[in-house]
Amino acid sequence: MRKVSAAVLARLPRYYQILADLRERGREFVSSEHLGRLLGVDDSLVRKDLSGVVSGVQRVGYHVPTTVARIEEVLGLANAKEAFLVGAGSLGRALLRYTGFEQYGLKIVAAFDGDPALIGSRIANTPVLCLGEFEDMVRRMKIRMGIITVPAAAAQEVADRMVRSGMMAIWNFAPVALVAPPDVIVRNENLAAGLSLICYELQGKMQSDLSGEGAGPGGGGRL
Amino acid sequence: MRKVSAAVLARLPRYYQILADLRERGREFVSSEHLGRLLGVDDSLVRKDLSGVVSGVQRVGYHVPTTVARIEEVLGLANAKEAFLVGAGSLGRALLRYTGFEQYGLKIVAAFDGDPALIGSRIANTPVLCLGEFEDMVRRMKIRMGIITVPAAAAQEVADRMVRSGMMAIWNFAPVALVAPPDVIVRNENLAAGLSLICYELQGKMQSDLSGEGAGPGGGGRL
DNA sequence: TAGATTGTTAATCGATTAACAATC
DNA sequence: TAGATTGTTAATCGATTAACAATC
Numbered sequence: 001m002r003k004v005s006a007a008v009l010a011r012l013p014r015y016y017q018i019l020a021d022l023r024e025r026g027r028e029f030v031s032s033e034h035l036g037r038l039l040g041v042d043d044s045l046v047r048k049d050l051s052g053v054v055s056g057v058q059r060v061g062y063h064v065p066t067t068v069a070r071i072e073e074v075l076g077l078a079n080a081k082e083a084f085l086v087g088a089g090s091l092g093r094a095l096l097r098y099t100g101f102e103q104y105g106l107k108i109v110a111a112f113d114g115d116p117a118l119i120g121s122r123i124a125n126t127p128v129l130c131l132g133e134f135e136d137m138v139r140r141m142k143i144r145m146g147i148i149t150v151p152a153a154a155a156q157e158v159a160d161r162m163v164r165s166g167m168m169a170i171w172n173f174a175p176v177a178l179v180a181p182p183d184v185i186v187r188n189e190n191l192a193a194g195l196s197l198i199c200y201e202l203q204g205k206m207q208s209d210l211s212g213e214g215a216g217p218g219g220g221g222r223l
Numbered sequence: 224m225r226k227v228s229a230a231v232l233a234r235l236p237r238y239y240q241i242l243a244d245l246r247e248r249g250r251e252f253v254s255s256e257h258l259g260r261l262l263g264v265d266d267s268l269v270r271k272d273l274s275g276v277v278s279g280v281q282r283v284g285y286h287v288p289t290t291v292a293r294i295e296e297v298l299g300l301a302n303a304k305e306a307f308l309v310g311a312g313s314l315g316r317a318l319l320r321y322t323g324f325e326q327y328g329l330k331i332v333a334a335f336d337g338d339p340a341l342i343g344s345r346i347a348n349t350p351v352l353c354l355g356e357f358e359d360m361v362r363r364m365k366i367r368m369g370i371i372t373v374p375a376a377a378a379q380e381v382a383d384r385m386v387r388s389g390m391m392a393i394w395n396f397a398p399v400a401l402v403a404p405p406d407v408i409v410r411n412e413n414l415a416a417g418l419s420l421i422c423y424e425l426q427g428k429m430q431s432d433l434s435g436e437g438a439g440p441g442g443g444g445r446l
Numbered sequence: 447t448a449g450a451t452t453g454t455t456a457a458t459c460g461a462t463t464a465a466c467a468a469t470c
Numbered sequence: 471t472a473g474a475t476t477g478t479t480a481a482t483c484g485a486t487t488a489a490c491a492a493t494c
Contacts, residue, residue, distance in 0.1 A: 004423075005460085005461080006460095007460080007461060007462090008461095009420065009423065010420075012419065013413060013415065013416035013419040013420070014400070014413065014416070016419065017398055017399070017400060017413060017415075017416075018400050021375070021399055021400070031474090031475065031476090032475080032476075033475085038400055038402075039400070041462090042462070042463060042464090043475095044462075044463055044464070044465090045461090045462060045463075047475090047476060047477060047478090048461095048462080048463095048477085048478085050476095051476090051477060051478080055476090055477095056475075056476050056477080057470085057475085057476080058468080058469050058470045058474080058475055058476050058477090059469075059470055059473080059474050059475050059476080060470085060474085060475075060476090061474095061475070061476085062476090074423070075419045075420075075422055075423050075426075076422040076423050076425065076426030076427075077419065077422055079426070081422065081425065090316065090317045090320035090321065091317050091320075091321060093313065093317065094313045094314050094316065094317030097313035097314075098313065098314060098414070100398050100414065100415060101414075101415060101418060103415075104415050104418050104419060104422065105422065106418060144425070145421070145425070152244070168425065168428060169421050169424070169425050171417065171418065171421055175240060175323050176240070176244055177237070177240060177241050177244070177261055177262070179261075185421055185424045185425060185428070187417045187420060187421050189414075189417050190236060190237065190240060191321070191323065191324075191412075192236065192240075192323060192324060192326075192327050193236035193237070193240075194394065194410045194412050195324060195327050195329060195394065196235065196236040196239065196298045196300065196327060197232065197233075197236070197410060198368070198392050198394055198408055198410050199298055199299040199300055199304065199327065199328065200227075200232065200297070200298050200299050201392070201408045202299065202304065202367070202368070202391065202392050202408060203298075203299030203302070204299075205391060205408070228484085228485080229484095230484080230485060230486090231485095254450090254451070254452090255451080255452075256451085264486090265486070265487060265488090266451095267486075267487055267488070267489090268485090268486060268487075270451090270452060270453060270454085271453085271454085271485095271486085271487095273452095274452090274453060274454080278452090278453095279451075279452050279453080280451085280452080280494085281450080281451055281452050281453090281492080281493050281494045282449080282450050282451050282452080282493075282494055283450085283451075283452090283494085284450095284451070284452085285452090
């Protein structure tokens with residue numbers, strides 16, 4: 001297993017998304033130049049990134065289905081991963097209904113919540129179980145991955161329970177930075193991070209629009 | 224307005240999340256060393272990052288409420304931003320119900336969908352309107368930001384309509400990389416990107432667990 | 447004062463870009 | 471063949487880290 005630098009690893013899901021989309025549309029080959037344009041990076045960087053993943057074809061480019069398959073191998077998307085989700089609120093329900101994770105090998109086998117009104121029901125065909133049974137079920141079903149969709153205030157406690165029950169990976173959607181032992185994989189998803197960056201750019205744009213804005217390349221964008 | 228390097232800008236929302244949480248808990252000061260530990264970066268980098276944003280206090284650290292307020296200014300979170308959302312499926316409904324965006328100045332004033340069963344209803348007190356009225360409403364209400372939560376196949380067309388109606392920023396949750404003119408801000412959110420990285424780490428972990436794994440610092444993590 | 451912490455400089459490190467030979 | 475494109479090397483660029491003087 002060749003290892004991949006952190007910078008490349010961060011871009012690999014974007015390559016994957018774009019290439020899977022191209023494959024869907026029946027595209028067979030794509031050049032580094034074209035891929036670079038879609039990703040907003042230099043063609044040289046595309047060739048360097050992919051050099052550790054797949055072999056291109058001289059004069060033709062990269063074979064789309066092969067490249068998709070190789071990225072799946074490198075990222076480990078091929079092997080199925082079962083997960084438990086904790087928190088059947090609106091975000092939890094949205095993730096349960098979202099079909100896009102199947103492609104990534106994720107199967108959410110059960111959801112857990114403390115609300116008695118939800119327990120026993122099914123969301124997108126996934127059963128909602130009592131939070132009290134959580135640790136026990138994790139051990140019995142040997143589930144290694146937990147998804148957190150509870151409010152911020154409850155998230156750390158849920159994470160602690162996941163760690164205690166032996167889970168290896170935590171995917172956290174609550175807006176807090178969770179802490180866990182170093183041998184547990186924690187990924188803190190921050191839905192508002194992207195929004196912040198839009199706000200920042202929007203702010204810059206409003207100001208340059210106000211103050212006359214020279215007719216730079218790309219057009220002024222007044223509308 | 225001091226400008227911020229791309230690397231710092233990418234970290235600023237994480238500083239913000241952590242500092243807002245510390246403020247919530249009544250913490251008054253925090254050192255670069257402590258912040259660095261929470262973010263997983265060097266204390267030296269924290270000082271460098273914040274040097275362009277706020278002044279620390281020698282021997283004491285950074286004043287939490289002041290730092291939060293300054294980051295809000297820099298990111299432009301203070302000024303309210305109205306947005307339209309297109310696609311009232313499960314993801315769209317989850318975003319409409321999510322209260323965490325308020326803090327970032329976002330107000331979703333209406334949702335749009337093509338499904339006649341939804342039109343006229345309200346989700347989290349936000350009206351669902353007919354997609355046919357979209358362009359007209361954007362112009363009349365001078366809405367500058369659009370949120371896309373339709374299926375992948377429909378996303379580019381929705382984006383094109385947003386551009387045509389004069390929107391300045393597009394926040395896309397459909398799993399495709401959208402294209403738009405350079406004067407329009409586009410942010411492609413990839414919910415599965417984080418999942419990919421967990422899969423990659425999990426894969427590495429499974430292999431090292433199989434093959435004996437030296438008792439390195441941090442413990443073996445068998446459970 | 448002594449000690450803790452910031453702010454900043456210089457050194458290091460890693461990532462990106464430019465250029466071009468190899469190749470089909 | 472001529473031409474397009476990969477793969478790779480060297481050069482450049484920017485970001486991170488280490489060190490330490492300034493300071494309260």
